[in-house]
Amino acid sequence: MFVVFEGIDASGKETQAKLLEKALKKKGYKVVYIDFPDYKNPIGKMIRKFLDKKVELDVETRALLYAADRRYRYKDIKKALDEGKIVICDRYCYSNIAYQGSLGAKPSWLASLDATLIFPDVVFLMDIPAKESLKRRTRKDRYASKKAFLEKVREAYLNMANGTIQPFRAYGDYAEWIVLDGRRPIDEIHERIMREIELRLPRGGEE
Numbered sequence: 273m274f275v276v277f278e279g280i281d282a283s284g285k286e287t288q289a290k291l292l293e294k295a296l297k298k299k300g301y302k303v304v305y306i307d308f309p310d311y312k313n314p315i316g317k318m319i320r321k322f323l324d325k326k327v328e329l330d331v332e333t334r335a336l337l338y339a340a341d342r343r344y345r346y347k348d349i350k351k352a353l354d355e356g357k358i359v360i361c362d363r364y365c366y367s368n369i370a371y372q373g374s375l376g377a378k379p380s381w382l383a384s385l386d387a388t389l390i391f392p393d394v395v396f397l398m399d400i401p402a403k404e405s406l407k408r409r410t411r412k413d414r415y416a417s418k419k420a421f422l423e424k425v426r427e428a429y430l431n432m433a434n435g436t437i438q439p440f441r442a443y444g445d446y447a448e449w450i451v452l453d454g455r456r457p458i459d460e461i462h463e464r465i466m467r468e469i470e471l472r473l474p475r476g477g478e479e
């Protein structure tokens with residue numbers, strides 16, 4: 273099973289992805305957790321340089337790097353899924369559509385960059401208003417304090433969740449989207465996620 277967490281900055285992706293990882297491991301499942309961008313790989317390192325404002329890259333170049341960063345981990349995701357493990361990703365190809373798409377990159381072109389990926393079974397969209405994101409945010413990045421932009425990104429995510437836009441369908445993406453109100457208490461959101469996951473886990477996976 274392949275689970276992805278998406279949402280705007282500080283929406284609670286990492287919080288929920290880590291709680292899910294912990295809970296599933298406790299139940300005896302084997303879990304592989306990947307945080308995108310993966311700043312440890314050579315491509316992710318270039319992305320970090322951009323975020324740290326050490327290098328100037330236009331939107332399309334960034335989109336290519338984000339996609340390459342995901343493709344770099346393709347083999348790990350494939351192997352884990354082949355071995356029957358649960359893969360949890362904090363951000364995935366949908367981030368490119370939401371962010372780089374909102375910055376003007378062409379959505380169909382963006383989607384083509386991730387055409388060779390394995391698509392998830394479930395995407396949890398942590399939905400919060402931009403105002404809440406700005407209030408919570410602790411890490412500084414290029415998008416800091418741009419409320420209108422974050423609202424645009426949020427809107428793009430909601431459009432993917434309700435099927436108005438299906439950028440990766442042509443490439444075999446049939447992921448199910450579940451929208452969660454990220455303003456609810458952390459434990460409450462976690463419990464809902466566990467219920468949704470347990471409904472979808474293959475029987476007999478637990479040992």
Ligand code: ADP
Binds near residue numbers: 410
């Ligand atoms: P993301 O990975 O989406 O950037 P994080 O999980 O890092 O978000 O959370 C960002 C901040 O918001 C953290 O300080 C975290 O403790 C806080 N947070 C996460 N979930 C909630 C929630 N449901 N209610 C209030 N604060 C939250």
